[in-house]
Amino acid sequence: LELAARIKSSGCSYWIDRNNLLWNYLDFVIVAVGVVDLWLTPAIALFQTEVLGAEDGVEMDSNGIISLLRLMRLFRILRLVKLVKTIQPLYRLLLGVIDSLKAMQWVMLLTILMLYGGAIFWRSLVGKGLIYMGSQAPDGPSEHFRSVPSALFSLFRLMNGDTEVAETTCTTTAGKLLFVAFMVVANWAILAILTSVVSDNMIASSSKVLEEEAEKEAERKHQLRIGRLRALFREVDTDCSGAISSQEWDALLMDKGLLHELSDAAALDRRDLQELFNCIAIQPRRNHTRPPSKYFSDDEGDITARSQGGRLRNTDARIMHYDAFIEELQDE
Numbered sequence: 001l002e003l004a005a006r007i008k009s010s011g012c013s014y015w016i017d018r019n020n021l022l023w024n025y026l027d028f029v030i031v032a033v034g035v036v037d038l039w040l041t042p043a044i045a046l047f048q049t050e051v052l053g054a055e056d057g058v059e060m061d062s063n064g065i066i067s068l069l070r071l072m073r074l075f076r077i078l079r080l081v082k083l084v085k086t087i088q089p090l091y092r093l094l095l096g097v098i099d100s101l102k103a104m105q106w107v108m109l110l111t112i113l114m115l116y117g118g119a120i121f122w123r124s125l126v127g128k129g130l131i132y133m134g135s136q137a138p139d140g141p142s143e144h145f146r147s148v149p150s151a152l153f154s155l156f157r158l159m160n161g162d163t164e165v166a167e168t169t170c171t172t173t174a175g176k177l178l179f180v181a182f183m184v185v186a187n188w189a190i191l192a193i194l195t196s197v198v199s200d201n202m203i204a205s206s207s208k209v210l211e212e213e214a215e216k217e218a219e220r221k222h223q224l225r226i227g228r229l230r231a232l233f234r235e236v237d238t239d240c241s242g243a244i245s246s247q248e249w250d251a252l253l254m255d256k257g258l259l260h261e262l263s264d265a266a267a268l269d270r271r272d273l274q275e276l277f278n279c280i281a282i283q284p285r286r287n288h289t290r291p292p293s294k295y296f297s298d299d300e301g302d303i304t305a306r307s308q309g310g311r312l313r314n315t316d317a318r319i320m321h322y323d324a325f326i327e328e329l330q331d332e
Contacts, residue, residue: 096202119151226266243319281318
């Protein structure tokens with residue numbers, strides 16, 4: 001039912017959606033396999049029994065096809081990954097674990113080298129009975145440390161708290177010192193390093209994910225802000241010129257609803273909005289007959305008339321382009 005509802009809702013885009021293409025086809029295959037296993041197979045067996053007169057129906061699992069189809073239904077477990085991705089705190093934790101595994105490789109290499117060196121040392125001292133200084137060695141140590149591979153596995157057990165392998169070794173003072181030295185190195189040092197590496201990488205990964213999410217949220221809000229401003233300016237721009245004239249700007253400020261929308265979208269009050277308009281408004285392009293020395297050209301090529309004192313004249317004819325206003329807000 002869920003798959004049918006999703007296909008009906010999405011239409012043809014269900015099969016070509018790049019963001020969820022793998023999951024969509026996986027869900028379809030899982031449902032199709034379930035239909036074959038639960039509905040089609042019993043229906044065929046019933047048809048063979050009732051219509052064709054077969055006693056138990058034809059054996060369909062001779063080549064293991066049905067077993068393979070049933071095994072494929074286990075891929076439903078992969079949907080848990082999709083569920084984890086939708087829960088952001090759990091997804092950040094999973095990313096932290098994955099990043100920690102990358103950093104753990106060096107800690108694991110250090111652990112293997114430590115265990116291998118310890119296995120050689122313990123095999124020489126305990127396995128060969130050198131630690132007992134001529135006295136008869138118990139049977140236990142020779143079994144656990146009779147070879148390097150067995151000593152390696154025994155030390156791994158000891159590292160994880162299984163002290164049974166070292167009980168007979170601790171019957172002597174030298175054995176007790178050896179046990180303490182190994183536990184300090186393996187249990188205190190190595191495991192502490194492993195814990196710190198995992199913790200640091202998980203914290204760093206979580207911080208990185210939070211920063212990326214914050215950037216995406218800021219970009220989303222910025223695009224929403226730009227959309228609101230453009231929609232507002234198009235509503236005020238009666239001649240659809242792509243720019244707001246002084247008269248249109250004054251009319252916008254006089255309308256309380258439009259002013260509230262503009263202030264909320266731009267995060268500026270009326271005074272700041274007016275100052276911003278005065279800063280970026282320009283004179284429209286016109287044909288002038290005055291000498292070139294009384295004009296100057298701005299960055300966009302618009303010609304602005306100026307008096308000898310350098311002040312703008314005929315300011316009521318100034319216009320403000322949408323993009324200029326939005327760029328100024330983006331710079332802030």
